[in-house]
Amino acid sequence: MHSADIPADAELHLTIIRADGTRTPLGRTAVITRNPIKRAWWSLIGARLASRRIHAANRDAAHAAARSQEG
Amino acid sequence: MATVVVYTNRAKDLITSWINGGTPTAPKAVGWGNSTAAPTAAATDVAPFGEAAEARVTGTSSVVTTTTTNDTYQVVGTITSASGQTINESILAVATTKPFSTTVTGGTAVGSAVGTTLTVAASYTPANNTYIQVRGEVMQVTAGTGTTSLTVARGQNGSTASASIANSDPVTLGNPPGTSGNNGDLFMHASYTGLALSTGDALQATWQLKLT
Numbered sequence: 227m228h229s230a231d232i233p234a235d236a237e238l239h240l241t242i243i244r245a246d247g248t249r250t251p252l253g254r255t256a257v258i259t260r261n262p263i264k265r266a267w268w269s270l271i272g273a274r275l276a277s278r279r280i281h282a283a284n285r286d287a288a289h290a291a292a293r294s295q296e297g
Numbered sequence: 298m299a300t301v302v303v304y305t306n307r308a309k310d311l312i313t314s315w316i317n318g319g320t321p322t323a324p325k326a327v328g329w330g331n332s333t334a335a336p337t338a339a340a341t342d343v344a345p346f347g348e349a350a351e352a353r354v355t356g357t358s359s360v361v362t363t364t365t366t367n368d369t370y371q372v373v374g375t376i377t378s379a380s381g382q383t384i385n386e387s388i389l390a391v392a393t394t395k396p397f398s399t400t401v402t403g404g405t406a407v408g409s410a411v412g413t414t415l416t417v418a419a420s421y422t423p424a425n426n427t428y429i430q431v432r433g434e435v436m437q438v439t440a441g442t443g444t445t446s447l448t449v450a451r452g453q454n455g456s457t458a459s460a461s462i463a464n465s466d467p468v469t470l471g472n473p474p475g476t477s478g479n480n481g482d483l484f485m486h487a488s489y490t491g492l493a494l495s496t497g498d499a500l501q502a503t504w505q506l507k508l509t
Contacts, residue, residue: 234304234506234507234508234509235506235507235509236302236303236304236485236504236505236506236507237302237504237505237507238302238387238485238487238489238502238503238504238505239502239503239505240387240489240492240500240501240502240503241500241501241503242492242494242498242499242500242501243375243498243499243500243501244495244497244498244499245495245496245497245498252492255300255302255487255489256300256301256302256338256487256488256489257300257302258301258302258303258304273300273301276300276489276490277300277489277490280489280490280491280492281490283492283493284491284492284493287493287494287495287498288493291495
């Protein structure tokens with residue numbers, strides 16, 4: 227996507243609030259930006275970090291569910 | 298799944314209309330989706346890939362500062378999951394009422410990028426010449442309103458006709474630029490890695506559109 231196609235920057239930040247009240251901020255989960263350097267960084271690194279944070283949150287939830295079943 | 302957020306072509310249409318004195322209805326409706334066939338969000342999208350069962354919520358909108366004073370429009374909304382599910386898309390829309398939606402049950406469009414008939418599970422109540430989205434493709438329903446057998450024009454609004462349309466795919470009405478009504482105005486759309494939620498878990502979404 228060319229910068230000319232992006233008239234403004236946009237971001238989505240997500241926070242999980244588990245049923246027990248635990249809050250897990252996931253930070254920037256999705257980004258679009260006119261800045262080509264920032265766009266390249268998000269494409270190569272930022273998006274992967276965001277996915278990694280989501281995977282970690284999924285793992286934590288699975289572990290918590292397993293612990294509660296054991297208990 | 299690429300983690301992408303876009304403001305849609307319809308959003309650009311709405312913004313320029315507002316600048317030109319149109320009556321604004323602020324996009325504050327926050328929703329989410331859980332389609333198993335979710336592609337990557339694109340500016341050509343007019344609807345979520347598969348909206349989840351929970352109702353959209355009206356978020357809290359504000360104007361905040363990123364770089365220069367009041368250069369960012371922000372909406373914060375929280376949805377609580379009513380079941381165990383994997384959420385992989387979020388939307389910011391104008392209407393809290395969901396638009397018409399159903400699922401694919403057959404037709405020549407299934408498995409084809411050129412087939413022009415689409416059979417759906419529920420009678421299509423919007424008028425002819427309205428638009429629907431299936432996966433990442435926007436189609437125009439040229440005939441078939443009031444029935445479950447639709448004639449469609451493929452690859453509308455700059456989208457690419459998909460050969461991957463399958464039975465059970467969600468079908469959702471949406472408005473490309475220049476059209477309106479039917480609760481079909483999608484303003485922003487994000488797709489991301491699936492997030493596993495249990496019943497009672499909630500997801501707070503903070504949307505920002507920055508004119509910095």
